[in-house]
Amino acid sequence: MFDEDSVDNFKKSYQLLEKYSSLELTSEIEKAGLIQFFEITFDLALKVLKDYLEAQGYIVKSPRETIKQAYQMEIIDEGHAWIEALSSRNQTTHTYDEQFTEKFVQDIQQVYFPLFKSLYEKLLEEY
Numbered sequence: 001m002f003d004e005d006s007v008d009n010f011k012k013s014y015q016l017l018e019k020y021s022s023l024e025l026t027s028e029i030e031k032a033g034l035i036q037f038f039e040i041t042f043d044l045a046l047k048v049l050k051d052y053l054e055a056q057g058y059i060v061k062s063p064r065e066t067i068k069q070a071y072q073m074e075i076i077d078e079g080h081a082w083i084e085a086l087s088s089r090n091q092t093t094h095t096y097d098e099q100f101t102e103k104f105v106q107d108i109q110q111v112y113f114p115l116f117k118s119l120y121e122k123l124l125e126e127y
Helices: 004-021 028-055 063-072 079-092 098-126
Strands: none
Touching: 004 028, 004 098, 028 063, 028 079, 028 098, 063 079, 079 098
């Protein structure tokens, strides 16, 4: 059902994010690292979802469509939070703002990491 290479890459990235998301991050470099782990994990999660949907015969042309379809198929929970994660992910590539960074780090730790955890656990059940 899921592409094994995509799943393995997602799992590795998730495990790095898990390792650092519970730490208290004080320096800019630590926060930047966590954001980088988030970006990679998010992108790999989307790849896993897109590959899965395409294997099921769906054609998804954008990350937003991927999220919506995966939510409708109950592969992921909290579709609105995934859409917010997508918006935040897009913002990180175009903006550096200290306030945004502080809030984003909190969101990664409190909102987005649990989304990835849920997907990770679902993938563990499959493999």
